[in-house]
Amino acid sequence: MPDRLLILGGTSDARALAELLTLTNDRALSVVSSLAGRVRSPRLPPGEVRVGGFGGIAGLVAYLRDEGITRVVDATHPFAAGMTANAAAACARTGVPLTILRRPGWTAQPGDRWHRVASLAEAADILPRLGARVFLTTGRQDLAAFADLDLWFLVRSVDPPDPPVPRRMRSILARGPFTVDGETALLREHAVDVLVTKDSGGMDTAAKLTAARPLGVPVVMIDRPALPPGVPVVETPEQAAANLRESGSGLR
Ligand code: NAP
Numbered sequence: 400m401p402d403r404l405l406i407l408g409g410t411s412d413a414r415a416l417a418e419l420l421t422l423t424n425d426r427a428l429s430v431v432s433s434l435a436g437r438v439r440s441p442r443l444p445p446g447e448v449r450v451g452g453f454g455g456i457a458g459l460v461a462y463l464r465d466e467g468i469t470r471v472v473d474a475t476h477p478f479a480a481g482m483t484a485n486a487a488a489a490c491a492r493t494g495v496p497l498t499i500l501r502r503p504g505w506t507a508q509p510g511d512r513w514h515r516v517a518s519l520a521e522a523a524d525i526l527p528r529l530g531a532r533v534f535l536t537t538g539r540q541d542l543a544a545f546a547d548l549d550l551w552f553l554v555r556s557v558d559p560p561d562p563p564v565p566r567r568m569r570s571i572l573a574r575g576p577f578t579v580d581g582e583t584a585l586l587r588e589h590a591v592d593v594l595v596t597k598d599s600g601g602m603d604t605a606a607k608l609t610a611a612r613p614l615g616v617p618v619v620m621i622d623r624p625a626l627p628p629g630v631p632v633v634e635t636p637e638q639a640a641a642n643l644r645e646s647g648s649g650l651r
Pocket of ligand 1: 407408409410433434435437450451452453454455456458459474475476478479480481482483485537538597
């Protein structure tokens with residue numbers, strides 16, 4: 400029986416890992432990527448893909464057993480804390496080795512005016528003290544925390560925002576990567592005076608931070624949830640692939 404790897408995805412890093420393994424795999428390692436199914440037309444990774452939740456920890460335990468999964472890489476978004484916790488619990492229960500692939504968070508540069516907060520609720524709390532025209536980039540599922548604020552919001556998301564949404568809002572649908580020129584033009588066009596983002600890390604969505612700096616636009620940076628203890632973490636798809644290679648997964 401070949402080793403069988405489950406990649407928990409929904410990120411560009413998960414796709415990059417699937418691509419890397421497709422290029423270097425000699426078929427001794429079979430790979431399946433999993434997506435939650437939230438995005439209407441997702442960018443699919445190459446190779447085998449399954450879509451939809453597993454049904455909690457018990458469902459994931461059953462899936463790992465039924466599919467003969469021998470390794471799991473959790474390459475979900477840094478804020479997909481529920482999936483990450485379930486993966487840690489299910490892998491502990493089945494003895495399947497788990498690695499977390501998580502790109503590093505962003506670091507403030509000279510000139511940045513960042514306010515680090517621990518949650519969406521805390522972000523909503525400090526916003527009225529920082530500005531009145533908000534660029535909100537936390538994703539379509541996370542608007543409820545801001546719905547009662549009497550501020551104007553420019554909301555960017557891949558799919559249309561889920562209610563409840565702020566009363567005064569303009570929605571734009573777009574998917575990264577974004578450019579500094581594009582982000583600068585957007586901030587200027589809408590006279591944005593404060594930006595809200597999760598500390599997602601990575602290059603695809605970092606341009607907004609570079610654009611905010613010279614314009615003096617403050618940034619509310621929402622910190623990442625904690626990782627489950629004791630699970631090894633790598634930062635890049637290349638490191639994840641090297642890890643699989645070293646652990647004798649059948650990957651050359
Ligand atoms: P979450 O709150 O951690 O997960 C909620 C539930 O969604 C999980 O318990 C699981 O359902 C299902 N799920 C999540 N990721 C899955 C995957 N890769 N494959 C199969 N089922 C999955 O997750 P979320 O924050 O809603 O994120 C959903 C997806 O969007 C993730 O794949 C994530 O990588 C991606 N994403 C999230 C964000 C964000 O800001 N949260 C941003 C960009 C992309 P069951 O319990 O039924 O198994």
